[in-house]
Amino acid sequence: MKEMLEALREASRRAIEEAQDMDALDTLRVRYLGKKGELTAILKQMGRLSAEERPVVGQLANAVRAELESELDRRKAALAARLQELKLEAETLDVTIPGRELRLGKKHVLNTVLDEVTDIFIGMGFSIAEGPEIELSEYDFDRLNIPENHTVREWTDTFYITRDEKVHLRCQTSPMQVRVMDAMKPPIRILAPGRVYRKDEVDATHSPMFHQIEGLVIDKGITMGDLKGTLNTLMRRIYGPDTVTRFRPHHFPFTEPSCEMDVQCFECHGKGCRVCKGEGWIEILGAGMVHPHVLEMSGIDPDVYSGFAFGVGLERLAMRRFQISDMRLLYENDVRFLSQF
C-alpha cells in the first residue's frame, strides 16, 4: 500500500502541475480526493493491513492528502493569478483617447474680475450695495456736489429719461454713496458695483454702457493714507505683488482732496512705451476724501467723521488684467471669446 500511496502522490503531483484551468483542477480534486476518488479507494483497503502497519500507512495517507490539498490550492492560486493577468491584459485601454467631455460654463470675464475685487474688499470688512441704474439727478448730481453747469449734466453726455432732467441713466456708481449714507450710519464700508451709462459711441475703448465699482468708507479718523493703502492693496492683489501705484492730484466735485491713481506700465516699468503712450503710467481710477459738504448733505458731521471714496472702471481692470484689446469683445459675447477665461 505504501507503494500505491507513493505512486498516487507522484501521479497526482504531475497531474496538478499540468492542469491548465480551474475545471481541470476541480476534476483532479474529485479524482484524487473525492468520495470515490483514488485516495479514498486506497484507504478503503486499510483494513487489510496489520496493526503495526496501519498507523504508519495511515500517517502516510494523511500526509499525502494534506500534500495533495495544498498542491491543489497552490495550483489554483497560480492559475487564478495568471487568469487575472490575461484578463487585465485583454482590458488594456488607449489612455490617450480623450475623456468624456464635461462641459462647464464660464463666468463672464467682467464678473470674474468683479468677484475677485469684491472678495478682496469683503476681506477688509466691506459689504456689497446695489442700487438703481435709472437714477434721480438728485442722487447722481445734486447730492454729490456736482454744480449746475457741470458738463456731465449735458444732454451730450448723459442719457435722460425725463425732460425736466430729474431722471436719467446714472453716469457713475457714485449716487450709491449718497444712498448708502442715507440708509446707514457710520462706520460704513461699502462696495457698490454696477452698470453705468455715458453717451459715448462704441469703439475699442468706449461703450455707452459699462461697469464701475464704487467704494465708500466713513468712520472717525479715516485718512488719505488709508485711501492709498486700501487701493494699493487692491492693485497688488489684482495685478501682482510687484505692482507700483502712483497717486496724483485731480478734481472731483464730491471729494476733497481728490486724486487719480495710476499703475506703473507693466510693459516698460515706467520708462514710457507704446502701451502707456510714453507716460510710463496707466491711469486706473479716481478717488478722494469724501467732500465735507457731501457728508453734511447726508447728515454726517464732517467735524466728527471723515471718509474716502473711489470709483474704478471694471472694463479697464479686466481688459488690462487679461490683455483684452477691444472693449466690444466684452459685449459681443462670442462663445470663443467667453470660453477663454
Add this chain to the structure above:
Amino acid sequence: MKLSREWLGEYTRIDASDKDYCDAMTMSGSKVEGWEVTGSEISNVVVGRVDSIERHTNSDHMWVCRVDVGGRCVQIVTGAQNVRAGDLVPVALDGSTLPGGVEIHTGKLRGELSEGMLCSLKELGLEQRDFPYAIEDGIFILEEDCAPGDDIRGVCGFGDSVVEFEITNNRPDCLSVRGLARESAATFHTPLTLPEPAVKGGAGDIRDMLSVEIQNGELCPRYTAKMVKNIRIAPSPKWMRRRLRASGVRPINNIVDITNYVMLEYGQPMHAFDYSCLHEGKIVVRNAREGEVMQTLDGNDRPLTPDMLVIADAESPVGIAGVMGGFNSEITDDTSVIVFESANFSGPSIRHTAISLGMRTDASSRFEKGLDILGTIPAVDRACELVELLGAGEVMDGTIDVIGKAPETTRIALEPERINALLGTDIPREFMVSTLTELGFTVEGDTITVPSWREDCKRMADIAEEVARFWGYDRIEYSDIRGVEVEGGYSPLQIFRKSLGEICRAAGYTEVITYSFVSPSAWDKIRVSADSPLRDAYTILNPLGEDTSVMRTTSLPSMLGVLSTNLNRRNPSARLYEMATVYRKAGELADERQILTLGAYGDGADFYAVKGTVEALLRAARTPDVRFEADRANSAYHPGRCASVWSGDTRLGSVGQIHPDVCRAFGLEDETFCAELDSVLLWELRGAENVYAPLPRFPAITRDLAVVCDRGVTVGELSACIRGAEAAELKDVRFFDVYVGPGIPEGKKSVAFSLTLRSDEGTLTDEHAQNAMDRILTALKEKLGAVIR
C-alpha cells in the same frame, strides 16, 4: 491748455528738462497730457542765399539755382517763380525732414541735379499769418536777421517746448500762462515775477465818449472797458505771433492778436468793439429781448431769447455776452477807435447760452467755469499796454468799471492738526504757510485769505488739498483703514443669486453680459402683443441711436441677439445665461429686477435639456410647489413647446422652444431654446434651508409600472395621480419612457414609471408592496382611465 515754456520763462525760470518739468507738474496737480518741441519734425533745413538762378534747359517753368548754404554751394532745381538772386531762402538739404514725415533727398529733375529743395511756408508747417511779408504759394523769401547756414528752426522761432495741460473744471485760473506760472513756481519753489501792466494813455478821457450800464448784475457782476484811438491795424510782431502759435492760436492782426494774447496770458477773455458802431456811445449789458436776432462774427444770424445776456448799444445787441461778438461791431481795416471789453459773466448763464446757440467758443468755455472778478482790470490794462508797445493806437485815459455784484472774500482758519488728521501726515505748519503763500493766499495768524481767482477754495478740506499736492501725494504713507472693525460680506440675496449662476455654469451654460437698452423693434421681433405691458418702457430721450433707445422690459431679445451673433459666426452650438436686469415702469424710478435667462442652440439642445436645467435651478432655490403648465399663449415661443413655470400661484417664468417667426427675425435656426426665470421671485419664494433627515433604515423595493392611457393624458397628470394615490409606502416616482406604436391601440400611448416603495417601520413585504401598487393602479384607472400594460 497749451503752455509755451519760453513764455512761461518770462514769469519764473525753471531749468528742469521738459520731462522733469512735466512729471513734477503732473504730481502737483496740473496734469500734463503731453509735450512737444515746435519744429521738431524739421531737420537739416538751413538758410541759403541764392547766388545765381537760371532757366532749366529742359523745362519752361523750372529754375536751376546755385545756393550758398554756409561755406558751400549746392545746386537746387525749383518750380517756384518768386526766387531772385540774392534772396535768403529755407533750404531742405539732402537727408532733411519736414513736417508730416516728408524726407528730402538729392535727385535729378529733368536731367538736372537737385541737392535738396527750397521750401515754402506750408512745407515748414507755417502759414502766411505767421510771416505776413511772405507769400502763400511760392518760396518763403526770408526777411529775418539771418545768414546762410543758420538752422531754420531758430530763424523761424521754432524750438519752443509746448506743454499741453489737462486743466480741471475747478481751476479756470490755470487756463492762463500767469496761472500756470504760479503753479510752476510753487512746484519748483522758484521766484515768481508777475509784472503789473503800465499804461501811458493820454488820448483823452474815456468818460467823455462811453457809458456802460449793467441791467442784470447777477449775470454780469463786473464790466470793465478801456478805449483806444487812432488804431493802426497791422500784423503783430514776431514774438507775439510765435507765442500765439505755440499756444494753438492763429495770428490775425495786432488788435485781435492782443485780445487773444491777453486771454492766454491772464485767462480773461477780451473783446474789441468798433466804437463807431456803438450808437450813442453806449454799452448796455442786458437780457436779450423776445425776437431779437443778431449776426455774430462768423456771419450767422442768431435768434436770441430773453434768458440770454447780450452786450447792446443804445439800440440793439452788438455781442452775445461771453460767447461771441457781433458782425455789426467787428474791427475792420477802417476801424479807428475801439472799445476793449473785459468783463465778468455768470458761468451757468454763459454755458446755457452757448449750448442753446450751439456755439461753444474759447471765451464761453472759460467764462462758464467762473472767472476771477478782480481779473478784469489787469487784463484790460495789459491789452492797452500792448497796444502802446506795438504802436497799434493811442490809449485813452481812464477806465470804465461797473460793478454789478460786489465780490466776497473767503477766509478760512488754518488748522494744521485737522489737515494732518485728514491726510494721515505730519506736515509742519511752516510748510503749509509757505505753500499757501506761494499760491497767492495770505496767511495772517491762523486766518487764510483766499485769493479772488481761487473760488474753488472754501474750507479746510480745500486747503488740505493745496497743502497735500505740494507736499506730495507720494509722501502720504500707506495705511490700513482705521476705525472700528466692520463685518462685511455678501448679503443672503447676493449669495443666492451667485449660487444660481454656479448651477448654470455646472449645467454647461456660459455667462453673457448684454446692453440694458434695446431697439423698440425688439418687441415686434419677439411677437409681443400691441397692448402688452412689456411695451411700456423707459425711453431714453437722447439715445445714441434708435437701436439703443429703450430700456429693456424683457431679457429675451438680448439673449436671442447674442445667440444670433454666435450662429452668424458659425459657432456650432451655444449654451448661454445672463442675470439680466430688466426695467419695468414703477413710479418715478424703475422696478429693476434680474431675470435669469437661458439660451441654447446646437449640440442636441432640446426642450427637455433646458427644462432640466430650469428644474435643477428650482431645486437649488428650494422653490416650493413647482408646476410646469403648457403655455400656448406666450407668443415668443413655439405654441406646443412652451411651459410657464409656477410656484403655487406665482408665475416664475417660461421655458420653451423659440417660435419659428421669432427665430427668423433674429436670423436663428428653428431649434433655439430659452428660459426666463425671475430671480427676485425665486428669492422671495425660496424654501427654508434643509435640516438633516434620517437616512432610511429599511430597504426599498423598486417596481416598474407601464400603463396605457389616452394620448391626451399628460405625464404630469399621471405622476400626480400616482403620488396622490393612497400609498404611504410610495417614496418616489420617476418617469422613464413613453411609447406609441405597434402593440398600443390607436389614440393611446404607453407610459412607463419607476416607483420606489419603502416602509419606515420595517422591511416591506411583497404583499404590502403589491397592496400599494394595487391602490395606485386603481387610482390611475378610476381617475385617468389608465390601465396596466
